[in-house]
Amino acid sequence: MQKPTIDVAYIARLAKLELTPEETERFTADLNQVLEHVTQLSAWDVEGIEPMYHPLPTDDATRADIPGESLSNEAALANAPASEDGQFRVPKVVESAH
Amino acid sequence: MHFGTISHWRRQLCTGALSPAELVQELADTIKQHNPALNAYISWDTEAALAEAAQADLSKPLGGIPLAIKDNICLQNQPTRCASRILENFISPYDATAISRLRAMGAIPFGRTNMDEFAMGSTGENSAFGATANPVNPAHVPGGSSSGSAAAVAGGLAIAALGSDTGGSIRQPASHCGIVGVKPTYGRVSRYGLVAYASSLDQIGPLTQNVEDAALILNAICGHDAKDSTSTRKDVPDFMAGLGQSIKGCRIGLPREYSSEGNAPAVKAALQRSIRALTDLGAEITEISLPHTEAVVSAYYIIACAEASSNLSRFDGIRYGYRAQGTNGLDDLYSKTRETGFGPEVKRRIILGTYVLSSGYYDAYYARAQKVRSLVARDFSEAFKQVDLIIGPTAPTPAPLLHDKTMTPLQVYLADIYTVPANLAGLPGISLPCPQESGLPVGIQLLAPPFAEVNMLRVASALEQQFSAR
Numbered sequence: 001m002q003k004p005t006i007d008v009a010y011i012a013r014l015a016k017l018e019l020t021p022e023e024t025e026r027f028t029a030d031l032n033q034v035l036e037h038v039t040q041l042s043a044w045d046v047e048g049i050e051p052m053y054h055p056l057p058t059d060d061a062t063r064a065d066i067p068g069e070s071l072s073n074e075a076a077l078a079n080a081p082a083s084e085d086g087q088f089r090v091p092k093v094v095e096s097a098h
Numbered sequence: 099m100h101f102g103t104i105s106h107w108r109r110q111l112c113t114g115a116l117s118p119a120e121l122v123q124e125l126a127d128t129i130k131q132h133n134p135a136l137n138a139y140i141s142w143d144t145e146a147a148l149a150e151a152a153q154a155d156l157s158k159p160l161g162g163i164p165l166a167i168k169d170n171i172c173l174q175n176q177p178t179r180c181a182s183r184i185l186e187n188f189i190s191p192y193d194a195t196a197i198s199r200l201r202a203m204g205a206i207p208f209g210r211t212n213m214d215e216f217a218m219g220s221t222g223e224n225s226a227f228g229a230t231a232n233p234v235n236p237a238h239v240p241g242g243s244s245s246g247s248a249a250a251v252a253g254g255l256a257i258a259a260l261g262s263d264t265g266g267s268i269r270q271p272a273s274h275c276g277i278v279g280v281k282p283t284y285g286r287v288s289r290y291g292l293v294a295y296a297s298s299l300d301q302i303g304p305l306t307q308n309v310e311d312a313a314l315i316l317n318a319i320c321g322h323d324a325k326d327s328t329s330t331r332k333d334v335p336d337f338m339a340g341l342g343q344s345i346k347g348c349r350i351g352l353p354r355e356y357s358s359e360g361n362a363p364a365v366k367a368a369l370q371r372s373i374r375a376l377t378d379l380g381a382e383i384t385e386i387s388l389p390h391t392e393a394v395v396s397a398y399y400i401i402a403c404a405e406a407s408s409n410l411s412r413f414d415g416i417r418y419g420y421r422a423q424g425t426n427g428l429d430d431l432y433s434k435t436r437e438t439g440f441g442p443e444v445k446r447r448i449i450l451g452t453y454v455l456s457s458g459y460y461d462a463y464y465a466r467a468q469k470v471r472s473l474v475a476r477d478f479s480e481a482f483k484q485v486d487l488i489i490g491p492t493a494p495t496p497a498p499l500l501h502d503k504t505m506t507p508l509q510v511y512l513a514d515i516y517t518v519p520a521n522l523a524g525l526p527g528i529s530l531p532c533p534q535e536s537g538l539p540v541g542i543q544l545l546a547p548p549f550a551e552v553n554m555l556r557v558a559s560a561l562e563q564q565f566s567a568r
Binding site: 015019061071075092 | 429
């Protein structure tokens with residue numbers, strides 16, 4: 001694999017992080033060094049190896065679909081920075097096209 | 099320096115030498131006096147704990163025992179902030195399952211311990227509430243991410259504590275502070291109410307003054323929970339069952355790859371001393387190989403950061419926590435909230451995780467890391483055909499100095515080499531202090547096959563006894 005370079009400003013936009021120019025510069029240096037190290041993974045032969053998304057076989061986790069106790073509307077909203085009429089309040093979502 | 103073990107205080111409580119409320123008050127006074135020097139706790143609610151102490155049921159195994167709780171484990175009506183600014187106002191509306199189980203066994207959750215923000219770090223310095231000092235030598239870090247839990251127990255500010263371990267976050271600070279830390283098998287303890295960092299790696303576990311206390315806490319917190327789909331239905335054994343038993347004939351593997359030149363002299367010496375002690379106890383030491391050891395840190399950081407980038411997308415300033423002011427529209431609100439709410443290490447890992455999952459890079463990084471993870475797990479299943487347990491260092495060095503700016507993030511990540519394999523493969527592990535004549539503490543790690551905690555604790559307690567007899 002060729003030497004990797006990360007476009008931190010682009011990735012930060014994907015991750016909804018608004019970085020300062022100093023952060024962008026610092027993370028670029030830090031993460032390019034990390035990526036250069038992790039490319040060593042390409043040295044290992046993984047032909048025919050299954051990816052391991054979970055450490056152990058998971059048990060059958062399904063259950064009967066019976067409504068149980070859950071947080072009250074009031075408790076669920078108690079930590080919200082803004083709420084109104086039993087709902088989370090957010091800025092206007094529909095924006096003009098640009 | 100220690101505050102007294104669970105069994106010590108249980109005897110005091112059960113003989114009526116003091117009441118649960120008096121114990122809580124004594125602990126609260128100690129915290130008030132000594133916490134400013136350590137910064138092990140970021141909040142504690144003495145009134146709430148005293149109210150619970152008044153109702154304590156001493157007939158329960160942990161009746162009347164206050165336990166410190168890492169700040170990422172939900173505690174009803176208490177701040178649960180993950181040492182992050184983005185959760186600065188968050189009050190948990192419910193208890194994590196591990197907490198309801200502790201309460202059911204009579205314990206009193208008391209105090210939120212400092213940590214690396216969202217459990218991302220291995221020094222305790224990535225906290226929005228300031229760094230924690232190592233109680234053995236305050237110029238050094240306590241390790242992390244369960245920095246406050248380890249410092250509180252080692253510094254006499256807690257009887258025992260809960261932490262969480264995603265890549266060593268219980269075992270490594272236990273090693274650096276000279277106490278016992280256990281990461282159970284993945285699935286043993288419900289993750290319901292543990293704020294998720296990397297869901298396929300996270301596990302809750304105890305940090306304690308000795309092996310017996312760890313077993314007592316495991317007895318309380320393990321077991322199936324319908325609220326966590328990854329929680330195992332396997333029977334919960336009595337984790338005390340092996341304590342004090344002979345370990346004669348026990349086969350213990352020493353991985354060639356764990357005797358690296360990079361290990362500090364004190365770590366090499368501790369490993370040698372532990373091997374001698376185990377041999378004296380009648381265990382058989384065999385050299386084994388874990389050929390993919392060199393790849394574990396790379397696989398771990400790709401997988402953990404990928405999962406984190408997804409898990410932490412929920413912190414957007416809408417439903418809970420901090421919201422940036424003066425923003426222009428929803429997208430701007432998300433970006434500014436996350437920019438000001440998260441600390442640098444969290445941002446770094448979110449960016450790395452987003453990158454390895456992004457279009458064009460997924461196969462090269464994420465998919466490949468998950469395949470290498472299979473190879474790492476296979477190394478262990480092969481090794482456990484020959485041996486019952488694996489011994490090695492918990493960390494390559496004792497605790498580094500606080501505010502050491504010379505280390506790059508990569509250098510810090512590479513020090514996780516001995517702890518991340520257990521998380522990748524889902525294995526249980528324990529770090530046990532190996533007594534030092536002088537200097538900083540050094541821990542020794544035992545790793546066991548999945549669900550073999552009883553045998554792991556048996557050997558750990560035998561080793562602990564052998565060490566204290568010297």
